[in-house]
Amino acid sequence: MGFLDAIKRWRLARQGLSSGKKRRIHSENPVVRALEESTWVKLALYAAFAIGSALLVLRNAACTAFATDPFKGMLYGLTISITAVVLFHVSLQGSCRRNSRVLLVFGTLVGHLLMVRLAMGLADVGAISDGFRFFIVPFALAPMLHGVLLGRAVASFSAMFVTLIGCLLVPQADVLSYMILSLVSGMTSVLLAYQVRKRLQLLQAGIYVGAVTLALGLVLGRLDILAVFGPDSVNHLQAFGTGSALAFGTAIVTALLISGLLPLFEGIFHLTTDISWLELSDLNHKLLRRMQLEAPGTFHHSLVVAALAEAAAEKIGANAPMCRVCSYFHDVGKLKKPGYFIENQHEGAENPHDSLTPTMSALVVVAHVKDGVDLAVKNKLNPRIIDVIQEHHGDSLVYFFYRRAQEQKKAEMEKVDRRLENAEDLPTIDEKNFRYPGPRPSSRESGIIALADTIESASRSLRKPTPAKIRTLVDDLVRAKINDGQLDACPLTLRELAIVKESFSSTLRSMLHSRIDYPKEDDRPSATKRVATDATQGGRVIPMPKRA
Numbered sequence: 048m049g050f051l052d053a054i055k056r057w058r059l060a061r062q063g064l065s066s067g068k069k070r071r072i073h074s075e076n077p078v079v080r081a082l083e084e085s086t087w088v089k090l091a092l093y094a095a096f097a098i099g100s101a102l103l104v105l106r107n108a109a110c111t112a113f114a115t116d117p118f119k120g121m122l123y124g125l126t127i128s129i130t131a132v133v134l135f136h137v138s139l140q141g142s143c144r145r146n147s148r149v150l151l152v153f154g155t156l157v158g159h160l161l162m163v164r165l166a167m168g169l170a171d172v173g174a175i176s177d178g179f180r181f182f183i184v185p186f187a188l189a190p191m192l193h194g195v196l197l198g199r200a201v202a203s204f205s206a207m208f209v210t211l212i213g214c215l216l217v218p219q220a221d222v223l224s225y226m227i228l229s230l231v232s233g234m235t236s237v238l239l240a241y242q243v244r245k246r247l248q249l250l251q252a253g254i255y256v257g258a259v260t261l262a263l264g265l266v267l268g269r270l271d272i273l274a275v276f277g278p279d280s281v282n283h284l285q286a287f288g289t290g291s292a293l294a295f296g297t298a299i300v301t302a303l304l305i306s307g308l309l310p311l312f313e314g315i316f317h318l319t320t321d322i323s324w325l326e327l328s329d330l331n332h333k334l335l336r337r338m339q340l341e342a343p344g345t346f347h348h349s350l351v352v353a354a355l356a357e358a359a360a361e362k363i364g365a366n367a368p369m370c371r372v373c374s375y376f377h378d379v380g381k382l383k384k385p386g387y388f389i390e391n392q393h394e395g396a397e398n399p400h401d402s403l404t405p406t407m408s409a410l411v412v413v414a415h416v417k418d419g420v421d422l423a424v425k426n427k428l429n430p431r432i433i434d435v436i437q438e439h440h441g442d443s444l445v446y447f448f449y450r451r452a453q454e455q456k457k458a459e460m461e462k463v464d465r466r467l468e469n470a471e472d473l474p475t476i477d478e479k480n481f482r483y484p485g486p487r488p489s490s491r492e493s494g495i496i497a498l499a500d501t502i503e504s505a506s507r508s509l510r511k512p513t514p515a516k517i518r519t520l521v522d523d524l525v526r527a528k529i530n531d532g533q534l535d536a537c538p539l540t541l542r543e544l545a546i547v548k549e550s551f552s553s554t555l556r557s558m559l560h561s562r563i564d565y566p567k568e569d570d571r572p573s574a575t576k577r578v579a580t581d582a583t584q585g586g587r588v589i590p591m592p593k594r595a
Contacts, residue, residue, distance in 0.1 A: 083145045084146070100125070101121045101128065104120045105117055107120075139204060142201060152204075160209060162185050163213045181225060181260075187232060187233065187240075189206070190206040191237075191305055203234065206230060206233030210229040235255060239251070240252050243320070245325075249302045254302075256298040257299060260297075264294060309322065321368050325368055327432075328368065334382070338381075344389075344390030347390070348504070354554060356374045357370050357374070365492050370495055373493075380417065380419025381415045381419075388415070400448075408451075409445045409449070410480075416437060438497065440497070441483060442482050442483055442484065442485035487533055488534065498547065502524050512555075521555070
């Protein structure tokens with residue numbers, strides 16, 4: 048097979064349709080994929096978390112309410128951790144299907160609990176004042192990290208269970224204080240770290256979490272601000288200052304630590320945050336620069352698709368920054384043969400498809416998907432971008448060339464009827480040869496981009512666009528995609544599709560609105576009476592003052 052593939056590439060290269068080189072393939076290591084999808088690995092991670100949490104409570108039982116019966120505390124810890132595992136598996140498995148993400152969630156929870164245990168240990172040995180023990184606990188660690196990387200649902204889950212299990216690690220007298228501080232501070236970080244798009248926002252979130260921790264400390268009596276105005280005010284003021292510094296310092300250091308470690312976590316667990324998507328949206332990327340110079344029509348098309356997809360994603364709560372970046376790169380494969388795509392062909396220039404058969408033209412057009420994957424892998428683009436490049440056409444039909452092939456065959460059949468041709472010499476038209484290789488869109492973002500790509504291309508053919516024409520075009524194209532089964536693997540709901548269609552129509556109306564016809568210099572009624580169209584006044588014609 049390898050020898051036959053080499054011959055095929057050589058023949059296409061001779062015809063100018065291929066570089067003759069084998070394309071790069073975007074595929075995950077089979078061993079890694081097996082580990083990611085293994086049920087046994089997942090069960091092992093669940094068991095490790097449950098047993099680890101129970102042992103942590105057991106080791107710390109001497110300093111808590113379970114000093115006389117440590118195994119009772121271990122049983123409580125095991126019960127809560129099993130509850131966490133069951134709730135995670137039932138409610139959050141959709142967002143954390145990969146085992147690496149399961150490891151990220153429960154590994155971070157264990158790390159957070161170890162930090163709680165360390166803070167309690169420092170207070171127990173007198174390294175820090177007992178009243179300040181909760182001000183050095185990084186309440187935002189697991190919730191904020193999970194909020195940035197995995198979303199609000201996982202972050203809320205983390206805030207709840209580090210609170211419940213953590214209650215077993217603190218002295219009995221401080222359980223209520225810890226529960227309130229941990230839950231409220233954790234949920235504050237969840238709310239503030241949702242859809243973070245700048246690293247500065249993490250620092251701001253840390254400051255707010257520190258303020259909430261300090262305020263709760265005052266309410267719960269961990270600090271006494273009134274004592275500052277009484278006798279021995281200097282010592283009390285010093286204690287208040289130390290507590291405030293610890294509360295703010297711990298929260299800010301936690302936020303800065305998360306900000307610094309985000310690239311590491313993204314690389315290890317194959318995640319991409321909104322921060323990274325915005326960094327990837329820089330149009331100075333070398334592939335985008337090449338596209339501006341070598342395929343300007345495709346580049347402009349990609350910018351418009353990005354605007355359509357981003358606006359629609361915002362409306363339904365999908366990942367808008369991802370839609371923007373993936374739209375920039377979705378047609379990067381056209382760089383291999385930009386002149387074969389109509390948006391890059393100059394008016395009056397020769398169309399290279401005129402000298403090709405419809406089957407060969409379809410082959411060139413379809414190849415831009417595989418060429419895009421090849422360029423994306425070579426330039427080490429984000430895997431999510433590569434997925435969109437593969438999926439944005441699904442396995443749809445290249446209808447224009449398929450129809451041309453049918454018309455040519457019909458003309459040839461007429462010759463057969465007149466006995467000018469032999470029917471056996473006519474090539475068969477196989478629809479599979481005119482379809483993209485797929486796969487179909489498998490995510491909401493990929494589905495939105497696929498629809499935006501089709502609608503943007505079709506909208507260029509509209510003459511004198513009106514809101515009704517635009518709406519009809521969008522409805523017809525989306526319905527055609529659905530009928531062709533291109534959205535069967537996409538999790539977009541009918542309600543979301545309705546919102547997406549409305550967003551597309553609104554964005555296209557703003558892009559394709561009609562312009563005012565300004566009068567030419569020679570069309571004025573007279574040299575002494577000048578008129579102009581004032582666009583700011585709704586296009587009304589107003590008189591202009593005469594020249595001096």
